[in-house]
Amino acid sequence: MKPELLLSRIRVVLCRPSHPGNIGAAARAMKTMGLADLRLVQPRTFPDPAADARATGAVDLLNLAKIHSALPEALAGAVLVIGLSARRRDLGPPVGQPREMVARLLAEAEQGPVALVFGNETVGLTNDEIQQCHATVTIPTNPEFSSLNLGAAVQVMCYEIRMAAFAGGLAAADYPIKPCSTSLATHDEIEGMYAHFTAVMTETGFLNPQHPGRLLPKLRRLFARAQLEREEVNIMRGILASTQNPTGHARGKPPAA
Numbered sequence: 001m002k003p004e005l006l007l008s009r010i011r012v013v014l015c016r017p018s019h020p021g022n023i024g025a026a027a028r029a030m031k032t033m034g035l036a037d038l039r040l041v042q043p044r045t046f047p048d049p050a051a052d053a054r055a056t057g058a059v060d061l062l063n064l065a066k067i068h069s070a071l072p073e074a075l076a077g078a079v080l081v082i083g084l085s086a087r088r089r090d091l092g093p094p095v096g097q098p099r100e101m102v103a104r105l106l107a108e109a110e111q112g113p114v115a116l117v118f119g120n121e122t123v124g125l126t127n128d129e130i131q132q133c134h135a136t137v138t139i140p141t142n143p144e145f146s147s148l149n150l151g152a153a154v155q156v157m158c159y160e161i162r163m164a165a166f167a168g169g170l171a172a173a174d175y176p177i178k179p180c181s182t183s184l185a186t187h188d189e190i191e192g193m194y195a196h197f198t199a200v201m202t203e204t205g206f207l208n209p210q211h212p213g214r215l216l217p218k219l220r221r222l223f224a225r226a227q228l229e230r231e232e233v234n235i236m237r238g239i240l241a242s243t244q245n246p247t248g249h250a251r252g253k254p255p256a257a
């Protein structure tokens, strides 16, 4: 696939950005590197003259930016979601280096849309937002001062993407593609599977919704390592459904043949 087409499949998602200037800076960072699909989840102020001013020649990206009321909406259809986090998280998804993750992003963009998710300037990504990512990236920094400006973080990632995409197949070679794979499952299909797990585990009493502990984050980590395909999600959901009777209550044994 042509590098330009791969780049067009990469979404940049900004979660709850507080400063419109940073939205403009992100648009400029994207356009200079050939990306165009900007998504804003609950921006505090947008549109705004400060965003236009910082975007300069990239105002067209701002005009085309989609605004979403929640993160899952911005991730619908994405086959890979990578969160950007300045901090290591306790029970988050697997963490990778920017170059390694960009290689994976480009390899999976061959199969469908992919997304990079950036957090709010003050609090970063919330745990709930991080849990929706299949992997995370921390940009290496001075350990004593590790937080980049939002627009700068977008620039670093977009630069790495452009370098890898135009390296003439190098990126794909860096990232081994699994043999015999069917289509990758999308973010919404995988979230549907987690909702199904939650329902069945609640019905069987394995999960107490009042005291969920770390069960769900641990399941998410497990499946994030597996790079689920659509067929595999369907199998998991079939198994889950087989424990439920028609009223939706688990009965703990598979249906009679």
Ligand code: SAH
Binding pocket: 083, 084, 085, 086, 087, 117, 118, 119, 120, 121, 122, 123, 124, 125, 137, 138, 139, 140, 141, 146, 147, 148, 149, 150, 153
């Ligand atoms: N104080 C916040 C940082 C917010 S910076 C925190 O501790 O998480 C705004 C966003 O820029 C972050 O949510 C992240 O998406 C991105 N970012 C900033 N520095 C980064 C780094 N070193 N590695 C990866 N992402 C970074």
